Structures are given as structure tokens and as C-alpha cells.
Amino acid sequence: MRAGIAVTGLVLLGAGVAALCVGLGLFGPGPAARPVLDPAAGRYADTTGWFWPVVAGAGEAVMLAGLVWVTRQSRDGVRRLRPALDGPTRMLARAAGGDLLRDARVLPGVEDVKLRLTGTKARPRLVMTVLCDEDAPLGEVYRGLELGPTARYRAAMGMDDLTVVVRFRLVYREARLS
Structure with a gap:
């Protein structure tokens, strides 16, 4: 567009x-x-x-x-x-985000995770960029994120209807010739 x-x-x-x-x-x-x-x-x-x-x-x-x-x-x-959130909500988001990062990084195939809380106060949105190995099972990683870390993040924030956008970025390793 x-x-x-x-x-x-x-x-x-x-x-x-x-x-x-x-x-x-x-x-x-x-x-x-x-x-x-x-x-x-x-x-x-x-x-x-x-x-x-x-x-x-x-x-x-x-x-x-x-x-x-x-x-x-x-x-x-x-x-x-930059979300239009107040100070206490930002502090809570930062604390809950640390737990979310720690829990998401231990999932199989996940190398790194970056978080960004965006949107408005009425419609906040969490954007997760997940760096995965090229042969990581993305379906399992997504299910693991949805059932574990993101559910706990929503509960900690008190936002059960928080929209979470997960963006996967694959890290490709160079092929080695034998």
C-alpha cells in the first residue's frame, strides 16, 4: 500500500x-x-x-x-x-517481558526473542520477533509460546484479550560440503 x-x-x-x-x-x-x-x-x-x-x-x-x-x-x-500506556503499566510490562523472554528462549529451536509493546491504551498489542534455527519446528514453537509464556504474560499484565503478534525469523546456516 x-x-x-x-x-x-x-x-x-x-x-x-x-x-x-x-x-x-x-x-x-x-x-x-x-x-x-x-x-x-x-x-x-x-x-x-x-x-x-x-x-x-x-x-x-x-x-x-x-x-x-x-x-x-x-x-x-x-x-x-511507542504505546500510549501509563508509567505503572510500562513497568509491569517490562517485568513481565523479562519473564516472557526467559521462558521463550528455552523453547527448542529458539535462538533469540525480541519484544515490543505497541498500540493504544484501548487496544495494546505485543509484537514478538522470534529468531529460530532453520530446522526448528515452528508449529511446536508457536504452540509452546501460546500455551506458556504468552499466556503468563497476559495474566501478569491483566490483559486477557491482549493481541500477540508472533513474527518468526529463520537463521540459516551455511551448507558445509563433506
Whole structure:
């Protein structure tokens, strides 16, 4: 989704730069010598007093919608990185997270675990990144996490409906030739 938005933005930026270059005459005299509006439309815009204010208002409405959208996206991005939790809850999460890390690292095939508590106060979310050996039984590791460490973490936090996202990262060893 964000890649599509970035590509669209780059295309629009390129179109704007090209239009600016044509308008400044950098590509020689051509379309820049002609008026933007058809002469009949230009006469209509000149005779009506409301045409240009409506065009400006529509442009401002589009700009405001874009600004609101960008603000919401950046706010959601900040919430993903830093949860909106109070101090005591953070301390409790840190303590319970230490136990969760210790219990998760002893599961078979698990090399390392990283935790990040994200989301909002109303909808917190725990993101676990689990580094596993390439031939680790991921189904068993997931079941072991769900039945043991994450259940105890939810109980310690008092959040029975806490969403836990588990991301597995496999560590591949180089093949050795005999």
C-alpha cells in the first residue's frame, strides 16, 4: 500500500516538475505560449465572479483532506513504535517481558526473542520477533509460546484479550560440503 502511494507521489511530483519546466519555457516555445484555459473558458471565468474562488476552495479542500490523512498516518506510525500506556503499566510490562523472554528462549529451536509493546491504551498489542534455527519446528514453537509464556504474560499484565503478534525469523546456516 505504501509503495503504491510512494510511486503515485513520485509520478505526480514528476508531472509537476515537467509542467513547471514547460511553463518556464525550458523546453522551448510551445504549449507554454498558449493560455491554460481555452479562450471561451477564460472569458467565462472573467465574467463570473465566483469561478476562481470556487476553484481555490476546491483546491484547499483537497489539500486539507491530504493534510488530515498524513496526520493520521504519522500518528498511527508513532503509536506502532511507542504505546500510549501509563508509567505503572510500562513497568509491569517490562517485568513481565523479562519473564516472557526467559521462558521463550528455552523453547527448542529458539535462538533469540525480541519484544515490543505497541498500540493504544484501548487496544495494546505485543509484537514478538522470534529468531529460530532453520530446522526448528515452528508449529511446536508457536504452540509452546501460546500455551506458556504468552499466556503468563497476559495474566501478569491483566490483559486477557491482549493481541500477540508472533513474527518468526529463520537463521540459516551455511551448507558445509563433506
